[in-house]
Amino acid sequence: MLAVLAQVSDFVAPNIDFHAFGPELALVGALVAVLVVDVIKPDGNNPFLSSIAGLGVLGALIPVITLATDGADRFLFDGAYVVDNFSLVLKALFLVSGYVVILMSTNYIAEGDYAEGEYYILLLSSLIGMTLMASARDLITVFIALELLSIPAYMLAGWRKRDLIGNEAGVKYYLMGVFASAVLLYGMSLLFGVAGDTRLTEIGQAIAGGAGETALITLAIVFVVVGFAFKVSAVPFHTWAPDVYEGAPTPITAFLAVASKAAGFVALLQVIYLAFPGRDDVIQPLMWVLAAATMTIGNLIALRQTNVVRLLAYSGVAQAGFILAPLSVASELSLQAVITYLVIYAAMNLGAFAAVIGIARKTRSAEITSFGGLFEYAPGLTVILSLFLFSLAGIPPLGGWLAKFVVFRALADANTASGYVMGAIVAVNSVIALYYYANVAREMWMKPVPDGDRSPVVVPFSIGAALALTVVATMAFGVSNLATRLGDQATFLAF
Amino acid sequence: MDFIQDWGLTAMVFAPLAGVAIMMLFPKDADDTHKVLALLTSLVTAAIGIAVLADFDYDDTGSLQFLRDNEWINVINSRFILGIDGLSVPLIALTLLITPLVIAYSWNHFPEPHNPKAFLSLILVLHTGMLGTFVAQDLILFFVFFEVVLLPMYFMIGVWGGPERQYASIKFFLYTLFGSALMLLSFLALFFLTGGETFSMVELAERVQGMDIARTTQLIVFGGMFMGFAIKVPMFPFHTWLPDAHTQAPTQGSVILAAVLLKLGTYGFIRVALPILPEAAQSWAPWIGGLAVIGIIYGALGCLAQTDMKRLIAFSSVAHMGYTMLGISTLTDFGLNAAVFGMVAHGLITGMLFFIAGSVKERYHTLEIKRLGGLLVSAPRLGWILGFCTMASLGLPGLAGFWGEFPAILAAYQPAEGLPVELFRGYMVVAAIGTVLAAGYLLWLYQRTAFGTVKDEFVDDPNIHDVNGPEWIAWTPLLALILILGVYPNLLFKVSDGSIVNVASQIAAATGN
Numbered sequence A: 001m002l003a004v005l006a007q008v009s010d011f012v013a014p015n016i017d018f019h020a021f022g023p024e025l026a027l028v029g030a031l032v033a034v035l036v037v038d039v040i041k042p043d044g045n046n047p048f049l050s051s052i053a054g055l056g057v058l059g060a061l062i063p064v065i066t067l068a069t070d071g072a073d074r075f076l077f078d079g080a081y082v083v084d085n086f087s088l089v090l091k092a093l094f095l096v097s098g099y100v101v102i103l104m105s106t107n108y109i110a111e112g113d114y115a116e117g118e119y120y121i122l123l124l125s126s127l128i129g130m131t132l133m134a135s136a137r138d139l140i141t142v143f144i145a146l147e148l149l150s151i152p153a154y155m156l157a158g159w160r161k162r163d164l165i166g167n168e169a170g171v172k173y174y175l176m177g178v179f180a181s182a183v184l185l186y187g188m189s190l191l192f193g194v195a196g197d198t199r200l201t202e203i204g205q206a207i208a209g210g211a212g213e214t215a216l217i218t219l220a221i222v223f224v225v226v227g228f229a230f231k232v233s234a235v236p237f238h239t240w241a242p243d244v245y246e247g248a249p250t251p252i253t254a255f256l257a258v259a260s261k262a263a264g265f266v267a268l269l270q271v272i273y274l275a276f277p278g279r280d281d282v283i284q285p286l287m288w289v290l291a292a293a294t295m296t297i298g299n300l301i302a303l304r305q306t307n308v309v310r311l312l313a314y315s316g317v318a319q320a321g322f323i324l325a326p327l328s329v330a331s332e333l334s335l336q337a338v339i340t341y342l343v344i345y346a347a348m349n350l351g352a353f354a355a356v357i358g359i360a361r362k363t364r365s366a367e368i369t370s371f372g373g374l375f376e377y378a379p380g381l382t383v384i385l386s387l388f389l390f391s392l393a394g395i396p397p398l399g400g401w402l403a404k405f406v407v408f409r410a411l412a413d414a415n416t417a418s419g420y421v422m423g424a425i426v427a428v429n430s431v432i433a434l435y436y437y438a439n440v441a442r443e444m445w446m447k448p449v450p451d452g453d454r455s456p457v458v459v460p461f462s463i464g465a466a467l468a469l470t471v472v473a474t475m476a477f478g479v480s481n482l483a484t485r486l487g488d489q490a491t492f493l494a495f
Numbered sequence B: 001m002d003f004i005q006d007w008g009l010t011a012m013v014f015a016p017l018a019g020v021a022i023m024m025l026f027p028k029d030a031d032d033t034h035k036v037l038a039l040l041t042s043l044v045t046a047a048i049g050i051a052v053l054a055d056f057d058y059d060d061t062g063s064l065q066f067l068r069d070n071e072w073i074n075v076i077n078s079r080f081i082l083g084i085d086g087l088s089v090p091l092i093a094l095t096l097l098i099t100p101l102v103i104a105y106s107w108n109h110f111p112e113p114h115n116p117k118a119f120l121s122l123i124l125v126l127h128t129g130m131l132g133t134f135v136a137q138d139l140i141l142f143f144v145f146f147e148v149v150l151l152p153m154y155f156m157i158g159v160w161g162g163p164e165r166q167y168a169s170i171k172f173f174l175y176t177l178f179g180s181a182l183m184l185l186s187f188l189a190l191f192f193l194t195g196g197e198t199f200s201m202v203e204l205a206e207r208v209q210g211m212d213i214a215r216t217t218q219l220i221v222f223g224g225m226f227m228g229f230a231i232k233v234p235m236f237p238f239h240t241w242l243p244d245a246h247t248q249a250p251t252q253g254s255v256i257l258a259a260v261l262l263k264l265g266t267y268g269f270i271r272v273a274l275p276i277l278p279e280a281a282q283s284w285a286p287w288i289g290g291l292a293v294i295g296i297i298y299g300a301l302g303c304l305a306q307t308d309m310k311r312l313i314a315f316s317s318v319a320h321m322g323y324t325m326l327g328i329s330t331l332t333d334f335g336l337n338a339a340v341f342g343m344v345a346h347g348l349i350t351g352m353l354f355f356i357a358g359s360v361k362e363r364y365h366t367l368e369i370k371r372l373g374g375l376l377v378s379a380p381r382l383g384w385i386l387g388f389c390t391m392a393s394l395g396l397p398g399l400a401g402f403w404g405e406f407p408a409i410l411a412a413y414q415p416a417e418g419l420p421v422e423l424f425r426g427y428m429v430v431a432a433i434g435t436v437l438a439a440g441y442l443l444w445l446y447q448r449t450a451f452g453t454v455k456d457e458f459v460d461d462p463n464i465h466d467v468n469g470p471e472w473i474a475w476t477p478l479l480a481l482i483l484i485l486g487v488y489p490n491l492l493f494k495v496s497d498g499s500i501v502n503v504a505s506q507i508a509a510a511t512g513n
Helices: A002-010 A022-040 A047-070 A085-111 A116-135 A139-157 A164-195 A200-208 A214-231 A240-247 A250-275 A280-302 A308-329 A332-363 A379-393 A400-414 A417-446 A461-479 A482-489 B002-024 B031-055 B088-106 B116-135 B139-148 B150-160 B165-193 B201-210 B215-232 B241-248 B251-276 B278-305 B309-329 B333-364 B380-393 B400-411 B421-450 B469-487 B490-510
Strands: A074-076 A081-083 B065-073 B078-084
Touching: A022 A047, A022 A116, A047 A085, A047 A116, A081 A085, A081 A116, A085 A116, A085 A250, A085 A332, A085 A461, A085 A482, A116 A139, A116 A250, A139 A164, A139 A200, A139 A250, A164 A200, A164 A214, A164 A240, A200 A250, A214 A250, A214 A280, A240 A250, A240 A308, A250 A308, A250 A332, A280 A308, A280 A417, A308 A332, A308 A400, A308 A417, A332 A379, A332 A400, A332 A461, A332 A482, A379 A400, A379 A417, A379 A461, A379 B116, A400 A417, A400 A461, A400 A482, A400 B139, A400 B165, A417 B150, A417 B165, A461 A482, B002 B031, B002 B065, B002 B078, B002 B116, B031 B088, B031 B116, B078 B088, B078 B116, B078 B139, B088 B116, B088 B251, B088 B333, B088 B469, B088 B490, B116 B139, B116 B150, B116 B251, B139 B150, B139 B165, B139 B201, B139 B251, B150 B165, B150 B241, B150 B251, B165 B201, B165 B215, B165 B241, B201 B251, B215 B251, B215 B278, B241 B251, B241 B309, B251 B278, B251 B309, B251 B333, B251 B490, B278 B309, B278 B421, B278 B490, B309 B333, B309 B400, B309 B421, B333 B380, B333 B400, B333 B469, B333 B490, B380 B400, B380 B421, B380 B469, B400 B421, B400 B469, B469 B490
Parallel strands: none
Antiparallel strands: A074 A081, B065 B078
């Protein structure tokens, strides 16, 4: 007993900088508020819940802004948790994406007969995991953040519990996710064995200093990368994505396709740039193969899809390949390219899902053929969805072109044969992608209405707001330097 | 006039978008509101443009005026640089003229499925893209404007087009996108080859001269740009999208395509490809000239084989753009001036011909040449206008078409030094034969459609009437300009000459002659 007390007296409480935790604290506050309100008024639909969640997410943006204007870099817990420009840019990205997802969910969840309170609680938990991930610079923090964002997402994916496909989505996502976590954890344990430290920068120094056998380190790197490759749905770890995307509620699909995928990329960037900076010989070929396979296979399968949500799922796989491509020549420009791409991708892909949700409220289907002749009775939604689709295809002046441009630029800047070949693969894939995006646009603009039902589509206010936000962002990113500046500023502290 | 000096070009380029934004505020079924708004927007744009052109210093057409250089996307070193010189002015004037006329023509000639709001918005977005391309002085900005025209044209053909519209629209889209992808790669390569600091056209041209870039590299980079621009022109053998797009597009779309969009390609050659990579241009010139004369003959033969009036006019575009490209390939100031004149003349004349084809189609519900006939009997004024335009198109002296073709042919007699003279003289002969063929197919077209008697099925058809109000409004300026430029070509040559001489001397200096 005395011995234990003696040990306790050695314990020095870490100096916690609460300002640095501002965004997370605001989210936790919102989560508790949703919980309490749901308990007070438990029955059925409560219109306050989504508002509280939305306000909480917006409120969490305030500390992000104050931290950014404050400008000081913050190391917490001996560098296991860092607030630098990189983390702030990505926290802002996660929060804004989360807000748009809440806007998209409001009517969707209220109109289905499912519990609303739990939905927003889980969504907020997942968001907390993401904001943590942006700051995590330690294997254990990374792992905790990953699980915190994933486990609520497993439940959200299976949200439509009376629907067979919904159940399939939940179980599939869960099993595959746990498997990936196990692989990741094994890789992490190897890294810890080699470096004797869990902090990413320390691991980087240890590896650069020649610790451990090459084969062992290579194995560890591959395992860690594979663990995250699952999150970003890189081929061949993408097989869960289409089924989960189709079975999950569409707002959650958007959440998984944008925010959760971005979180996977954030983790990937952190380990690549901080923990493995000296091992380009392993990282670059690995990323090259992953990127080439991901964009090509994702695109080829997308060509054959007849359902818009599945099409967006496979196109999302292909887009993940585009985002991975600059990492095959890992440089400072690649980091910039990945972040810029993530920012622009979030705007246009969330927008595309919001438009599909809006349209599907009337067509009651996400089959592409059900979108026929949409231009005749819902010209606004048609124009908006077309903008997003052509932005995803990379047509100027919409945002997507700049995303592709920075990828090309990073690849060309490397001035290596593999970089140029990757550039050519990206170019060919962009043209393939255009075909299926244009195919959806053609259905909406040029085909007749399938069942002759031309009643107008009523777009609820919250979806209208989500569309307005994403349209403005998509257009603005294409003709201004907003996105590239974010990408430019999101540098690691220790980089 | 400070506002015009500083912001005139910017205001001109973005005014149509402001108009679109206003149109979005009105509901879809307010047809007349949208027509008025669109026309007003195009007139305001034209007014700003005229103010700019009036303030333009015509004694100094060789240098960039109204220069606007702002920060844009710093991270990729791209700047917002606008400016115009004697090369841009004629094309801007052409664009400013065509768009209001097309909107005026639309007043009572709406293609199915109607929807003026969407249709006119697309025309205005196109307007911004076209004007922007002609004023951008930064390669990335140029590229963005160059691509802005793609989507509106795709939808215009795909939604308001003829029976084969879906095929034609996607073919147009994929073809031009393929070219622009290669063009963008070339721009990026140029950027990195010159030290990765600027996309400014002027600076890039200087840097390329100051650096020792391997000849093969230059040739490949030029090749990428060539693909982008040649597909847009379109040059043989990349022309196959054009007959489909033109034939299927609604009249307004065909007119804009013919009058302005095709010029984006030839303009790109003179503005971007030649000044930045003069040495590569010299090596490519014989090939470009060769493809140009093949285009002339091929287009003419294609015309002779057509049974559809609109498709015939489309093929004649291939031939006419061949003359423009032949003028460019000589790399002399004479040839390049001819090319600029050819662009404007082709814009006016072929634009007019597509207008007429649209009006004929509306009256007869067919453009099959063998079912037409006796236009001079049933609609005499329309018949005479068609006659005037075919004469202009075949290059009759005294009308605008002559000054585009004849100097281009003449320029091939004495190409820039360093180019194979015998080869170009050969091209000259072939191009001259092309004019004979042009006279053949155009006169034959005229004979079959305007002369003779009205076919039985159309006798007493109440649908067939003579030229009406909106048509007069849309056509008169074009007809007048065809005549004025034909009688007094110096009006245009004087404007373009300054900057063309610059380009030609840059090429001459760089190639060591």
